Amino acid sequence: MHENTQIQNDNKFNEVMAGSGKFKPSRFSVAPMLDWTDRHCRYFHRLLSKEALLYTEMVTTGAIIHGKGDYLAYNEHEHPLALQLGGSDPQALAQCAKIAQERGYDEINLNVGCPSDRVQNGRFGACLMGDAALVADCVKSMQDVVDVPVTVKTRIGIDEQDSYAFLCDFIDTVVKNSECDNFVIHARKAWLSGLSPKENREIPPLDYPRVYQLKKDFPQLTISINGGIKSLEEAKQHLQYVDGVMVGREAYQNPSILAQVDRELFDQTVPVMNTVDAIKALYPYIEQELSKGTYLGHVTRHILGIFQGIPGARQWRRHLSENAHKPGADVMVVEKALEMVTERL
Helix, strand or coil: CCCCCHHHHHHHHHHHCCCCCCCCCEEEEEEECCCCHHHHHHHHHHHHHHEEEEEEEEEEEEHHCCCCCCCCCCCCCHHHEEEEEEECCHHHHHHEEEEEHHHHHEEEEEEEEEHHHHHHHCCHHHHHHCCCHHHHHHHHHHCCCCCEEEEEEECCCCEECCCCHHHHHHHHHHHCCCCCCEEECCCCCCCCCCCCCHHHHHCCCCCCCCCCHHHHCCCCCCEEECCCCCCHHHHHHHHHCCCCECCCCHHHHHHHHHHHHHHHHHHHCCCCCHHHHHHHHHHHHHHHHHHHCCHHHHHHHHCCCCCCCCCCCHHHHHHHHHHHHCCCCCHHHHHHHHHHHCCCC
């Protein structure tokens, strides 16, 4: 039996359920990012914030159904945790959603925003915006077999289909043909050809007002905004118009902002997590993972940016980068790197 099977029955899971029995929508979440938000990253982020909703990297239905590895592994301390699925076959998505619920995930999110060629070849991601009826079928198929929320992360448009009317029609079709009431909107359109995934995160202009208008026109929906958000002050501004804010690259490259999330966005009375203490709190996890055969660098790559802007940060990054991948590297590498910061504080 997997260690996280039946997690939904434990207290931690119940704490993130609202009184209505539905998952409590989060005011703040960390975006699903391929090759970044793996289980080691999420464990560290959870040390910094107890309230932020965390997402897995996008996992394809094919990987879950046919893959040889365990693509759904996580640590129970990561809750609340959402699984982002990539796929366009309603039956396959339903099968994977059911497995995910059994494994204890708190939410299932359908990727309708990734623009990469590989994703398009599999007919999922952002190209699905061109087939709202299929998206609705996918969502409904998952809803029929799980009790946890099924949500959608999408863009404001694709290619030349980038009018506000197109976005409204897409949302309206999905809502009317499924019970989906929670959307995360990346406030850029996606170009399905001609731009790389990286360029698609930077070149198409941001249009936050369009997302605000969507919330006005669909007040019954939970709408979260994503794209280019770099500070909690910006997040607070967005929260005047929408229900939630999703932060991606900034939360990963400068994770210290997560230490402020619980106090700034949820409860002004809670103390701010000290980043040095967060690193020390990670030691037992590192030792546990090393005992399982995990390389130190697989964990430490996610903590390189924690001291951004602090004296000693460069030495911290250099020591970890140069030593974490050496044979036999253990927690002492992190302790030594931490000394380079604390001695300058």
